[in-house]
Amino acid sequence: NAGVTQTPKFQVLKTGQSMTLQCAQDMNHNSMYWYRQDPGMGLRLIYYSASEGTTDKGEVPNGYNVSRLNKREFSLRLESAAPSQTSVYFCASSEGRGNLHGYTFGSGTRLTVV
Amino acid sequence: GDSVTQMEGPVTLSEEAFLTINCTYTATGYPSLFWYVQYPGEGLQLLLKATKADDKGSNKGFEATYRKETTSFHLEKGSVQVSDSAVYFCALSSSGSARQLTFGSGTQLTVLP
Numbered sequence: 001n002a003g004v005t006q007t008p009k010f011q012v013l014k015t016g017q018s019m020t021l022q023c024a025q026d027m028n029h030n031s032m033y034w035y036r037q038d039p040g041m042g043l044r045l046i047y048y049s050a051s052e053g054t055t056d057k058g059e060v061p062n063g064y065n066v067s068r069l070n071k072r073e074f075s076l077r078l079e080s081a082a083p084s085q086t087s088v089y090f091c092a093s094s095e096g097r098g099n100l101h102g103y104t105f106g107s108g109t110r111l112t113v114v
Numbered sequence: 115g116d117s118v119t120q121m122e123g124p125v126t127l128s129e130e131a132f133l134t135i136n137c138t139y140t141a142t143g144y145p146s147l148f149w150y151v152q153y154p155g156e157g158l159q160l161l162l163k164a165t166k167a168d169d170k171g172s173n174k175g176f177e178a179t180y181r182k183e184t185t186s187f188h189l190e191k192g193s194v195q196v197s198d199s200a201v202y203f204c205a206l207s208s209s210g211s212a213r214q215l216t217f218g219s220g221t222q223l224t225v226l227p
Contacts, residue, residue, distance in 0.1 A: 004157075033214060042118075042203060042219040043158075058214065090157055102148050103215060105157035 002026055006091050006106035013081040013113045021076040021109050023091030031094045032074035033058075033103065034066060036087040043090065049074055081113045116141045116208050120218035127194055127225050135189040135221045137178075137204035146207040147171075147180055147187040148215065153200045161189075161202070194225045 004025045013019055025032065030051045035043040035058075045058030049068040063085060065077045074093075078085060088110050092103040121136040139147065146165045150158040162171030167182035176191045187204060204218040 035217075040219055042217040043215075044217075045214055048214050092158075102150075102160040102163055103158075105159070107155075107157045 004091055004093055004104050004106035006089075006109050008109060009107065010110050011112070013078075013111065015082060015113060017081050018077070018079050019081065020078075021089055021091075021111075022073070023075065023106060024073045025091075025093040025104070026072065027093060027104065028071070029093035029095055029104070030071075032068065033092045033094075034064075034074070034076045035090045035092065036060065037090060037108075038087050046076065046089075081111075083113045085111065086113045087111060116145070116206060116216045118204050118206055118216055118218035120202075120204050120221050122219075122221070124222035124224060127223070129196055129225055129227050130193045131225075133189070133191040133194045133198075133223070135202055135204075135223070137187045137189065137218060139185050139187065139204075139206050141185075141206055141208065141216075147178070148205040148207070149176070149178055149187070149189050150203040150205060150217075151200045152203065152220070158203060194223075196225045196227050199223055199225045 007022045033048040034046040037043050044060050047066040049055045052071045067075050088108050090108050091106045094103045117140045119138050148163045149161040151161045152158045162173040164171040164180035170179045178187050178189045201220045201222050203220045205215045
C-alpha cells in the first residue's frame, strides 16, 4: 500500500544513547516532516524538508538532527537521548507548495527514554 | 505566529447524539484549514479540509465551515457512532514555503453505545 512507513514502531533507550528514526514515502511527495506528539500538546513540528536537499528547523528542534537522504527518505536522529524526548514521533509527507491536500502520516514511533 | 485553539476534552456522548468540536485559529493571510482524526494506536488521517472562506468540508457525515469573520472551523456531526471514538485535531496550513501544518491540542471523543 502506498503511504508513509516509519521504523521502528517502539523503542526504549537509556539516557545518553543515540538512535535514528527512519521514514520513507512512496508517493513522490516533495515535502516531509517530523512531529512529536505529547499529551495535551497536540503535534509539534521538529524539522521539515520542503524539498530534496533542504531541511529547516520547526518549533522544537533542540536535541534532534535530520537528514533528507533522497526524495523518499527523511530520518530523525537523537544524538544523546534525554527523558524529555519520551514521546510519539510521527513522520508525514505532502505534495509541497500549496499543501491543498494535507499530509499523509506514518503510524508513529513510540519512544521511551529511561 | 499561527495558532489553533480547540475545545478541551474529553468529550463523551451517547450514540446518535449531535457532535460539535470547536476550533478557532490565528493566522496571517489566508490559511487552509483541516480536521484530522487519530484512532487508537494509529497515525493521523485527513478527515476534511477547506481552502477558502465559506467553504464547507465534509466527509463520513462530518462537516466544518471555514468562517473567516469569526476565525473558526467547528467540526459537526448530526449522529455519532461508537466507531467515531477517536482524537480529533484541527489544523491550519501556514503561508510558509513548505506549508507546514500547525495543530491544535486535540479533542478526545468517546461515544458510548
